[in-house]
Amino acid sequence: MSDEMDGAPQMRHLGLAPWLQTAWDLRAAGNFIGGGSGTGLLILVSLGAFAGLYSQVLLVAGLGLVGLGLFSVFLEIGRPLRSMNVLLGGKRSWMTREAFIAAVLFPLGGAALFLPDLAKLVWIPALAYLYCQCRILEAAKGIPTWRSPLILPLILATGLTEGAGILLLLAPFVVAGGAPEWVSGTLVALLALRLFVWMLYRRRMVDGGAPVQAAAVLIAFSGPFTIGGNVAPLVLLVAAGLQPDIAVAAMAAAGLAAMAGGWALKITIVTKAAFNQGFAIKHAPARGSGASGPGFKPGWRQIDKQ
Amino acid sequence: MTKWAMTADLGRCVGCQTCTTACRHTNNTPPGVQYRKVLDMEMGTFPDVRRVFVPVGCMHCDEPPCRDVCPTTATTKRADGMVMIDYDICIGCGYCIIACPYQARYKVSKPTFAFKDQATDNETKRFDQRLLGVAQKCTFCVDRVDAGLAKGLTPGVDPEATPACVNACLSKALTFGDLDNPDSNVSGLLRKYKSFRMHEELGTGPNIHYLWETEES
Numbered sequence: 093m094s095d096e097m098d099g100a101p102q103m104r105h106l107g108l109a110p111w112l113q114t115a116w117d118l119r120a121a122g123n124f125i126g127g128g129s130g131t132g133l134l135i136l137v138s139l140g141a142f143a144g145l146y147s148q149v150l151l152v153a154g155l156g157l158v159g160l161g162l163f164s165v166f167l168e169i170g171r172p173l174r175s176m177n178v179l180l181g182g183k184r185s186w187m188t189r190e191a192f193i194a195a196v197l198f199p200l201g202g203a204a205l206f207l208p209d210l211a212k213l214v215w216i217p218a219l220a221y222l223y224c225q226c227r228i229l230e231a232a233k234g235i236p237t238w239r240s241p242l243i244l245p246l247i248l249a250t251g252l253t254e255g256a257g258i259l260l261l262l263a264p265f266v267v268a269g270g271a272p273e274w275v276s277g278t279l280v281a282l283l284a285l286r287l288f289v290w291m292l293y294r295r296r297m298v299d300g301g302a303p304v305q306a307a308a309v310l311i312a313f314s315g316p317f318t319i320g321g322n323v324a325p326l327v328l329l330v331a332a333g334l335q336p337d338i339a340v341a342a343m344a345a346a347g348l349a350a351m352a353g354g355w356a357l358k359i360t361i362v363t364k365a366a367f368n369q370g371f372a373i374k375h376a377p378a379r380g381s382g383a384s385g386p387g388f389k390p391g392w393r394q395i396d397k398q
Numbered sequence: 399m400t401k402w403a404m405t406a407d408l409g410r411c412v413g414c415q416t417c418t419t420a421c422r423h424t425n426n427t428p429p430g431v432q433y434r435k436v437l438d439m440e441m442g443t444f445p446d447v448r449r450v451f452v453p454v455g456c457m458h459c460d461e462p463p464c465r466d467v468c469p470t471t472a473t474t475k476r477a478d479g480m481v482m483i484d485y486d487i488c489i490g491c492g493y494c495i496i497a498c499p500y501q502a503r504y505k506v507s508k509p510t511f512a513f514k515d516q517a518t519d520n521e522t523k524r525f526d527q528r529l530l531g532v533a534q535k536c537t538f539c540v541d542r543v544d545a546g547l548a549k550g551l552t553p554g555v556d557p558e559a560t561p562a563c564v565n566a567c568l569s570k571a572l573t574f575g576d577l578d579n580p581d582s583n584v585s586g587l588l589r590k591y592k593s594f595r596m597h598e599e600l601g602t603g604p605n606i607h608y609l610w611e612t613e614e615s
Contacts, residue, residue: 108437115492115505170490170505170531177470177489187469187493233463233600234499369499371437374594375610376448377408384611385448388441 109391110303110370113235119168121362125355126161127190127225128247130154131218132255134201138215140259140272146208149266150259155201157258158221162194186231190224193217222251229361236302237310237365242293247358249289253282254354257325260347264340276329276343279350287322290314290357297365303391306367313360321353367391401479402538402553403577403605404564405587406453409612410571413438413451420566421455424539426524428510433502433536434563452608453563453572456481456502456536457596460603464494464503464533473533479577479605480538488532495533499597500604503535538574539563554583577605 134154137145166175181188197217204210226247229238237243256279263271294314298307328346332339370392376385413436421427421434437452458481465473465481472488475481495503507530511517517525539561546552546559553559554575564574575584584607587593592611595604 108439113496115495120492165491168492170492170507171488174470174487174489177472177487178491179469180471180487181469183471184466185469185493187467187491191469228467228493231463231467232493232496233602234495234497234501238496366496368496368501369597369600371439371452371454371501372596373408373439373450373452373608373610375592376441376450377610378612379409385442388439388450390439390441 108371110236110305110367112305112364113366113368116168116366117363118359119164121359122164123161124225124229124247124358124362126157126159126164128161128222128251128354128358129254129258129351130157130159130161131197131222131225132251132253133157133258134197134218134255135215135222135252136255136259136275136278138211138213138218140275141208141211143272143274145267145272146211147263147266148205150262151201151204151211151214153258153262154218154255155198158194158197186224186227190221190228193221193224197221222248225251234368235366236369237297237306237361237367240293240296240301242289242296243361246286246289246293249282249286250354250357253279253286254351256282257347257350257354261344261351262347264344270340271343276332276346279346280326280329283322283326283350286354287318290317290322300393302365303367303370304393305391306365307393309360309365309367313356313365317353317357317360321349321356325349325353399477399578401577401605402458402543403479403575403584403607404538404561405573405584405593405607405609407569407571407573407587407591407609407612408450408452409609410569411436411451411453412569412571414568416566416568417453417563417572420562421536424562425537426521426526427534428506429512430510431504431506431534433534453606454500454502454596455563455606456498456538457500457602457604457606458536458538459605461601463497463499463600463602467493467497469493480540480543481535482537482540483533483535485526485528485532485534490531490533492533499600499602503533505531505533507531 137150178191201214204214226244229243232238259275260271294310297310325346328342332342372389374387378384415436418432418435425433434455437454439450439452441448458479462475462481465475470487470489472484473494490505492505511521543553543559551559557565561574564572573583575582577584588607591609593607593609595607
């Protein structure tokens, strides 16, 4: 293989141990970032509508984030002129279902800009959209860090956390009187949930659920994510409760940190810890007069026992 | 019913990559795209070391995850078990590439040739624009199989109806045939020898069977 070809995506298929997938890059991560944060925000704004919260700016922000995510993934496909074919696979594909739900979410969200009562319904397609994103990752059997059943609660929790963070960040600017009191409490609960699920997920991946290199990426990410993306916003929220004079700034900073932590999590999972399955044999063959031997699963901590 | 499958005798394969070459010639694949390739595995520690050659490619799974995730229905599974891609429908989203646990799928966005920018006459003649920007993979040489069947030939027995990699295998490590036919070559081999399938625990039902103990005991 020539050195010039080494960097081309299709040339990275010659190893034995799992290698980092190259089919989805930051553009695909952008879909999970925009879709997760956008729908998380829309869900909270929609549910907040039952308590009197209504902001056209927040609705536009939520829809805009989802739209940016979809545009981001549009940039990744090889044949963009055929992009509407994405609607053909509803029988099996969660990607198609995501597109179907987007076709409900945008008109409904748009109508809610003019008919405030409709805002109370937006959480339904927003939650369904977020669920589809979870299932998109879970269905990728070739990527051990994605196919884990724990990816579903993790992506769900971080989407809602990011949404609560953005709500706390934007509310001082767009909601009269700032963020409602329940938002910071919700963010505390969601941060705790996200952290709990993350710890379970990380543990399962490190305990043999993922290739060694993928586990190493998650281990390296865990500290900064735990402290910067979860503990720091919790501390800021506590500080906001103790010091009313810095409350607005501290809550906004907490929201920003919670959001940024979620974005970093998705970038890490989609583009850095996305090592594929690699190759393995269950038995080494008997060759010539020799005897057969044990299997081989390079890049993993342990091999399946037979 | 018919269910096409392949066996790869790990005790016979010598890692010559003739199957790889035959596949690339037959399918005119660009540099780096290898529908069929042979892994060179070295395992153990000195002095107890082994070297095993493992042919891999699309496993034409019973429950192909690539088909399940495809948002366009471009990836389908035929009644005879072959997993196919409709290049005219595929949007090249890459989801199937990620879903495949056998790393069997490729996407090439621009023309690439064996000698850099200059296509050979053969590459020029056989260049297929439809393959740019979409997923591609091993087809079990479906055109050869179908054409052979139309002539009354038996895939896996008659070379004209058999995948190129199997025809090319100089150690007879690769065998192709109908798994649903108890009298077929692959059924006979699987009855006679011990076998396993790669990543079977993922529930994909792969259809390349690896024979690992082929000597009579």
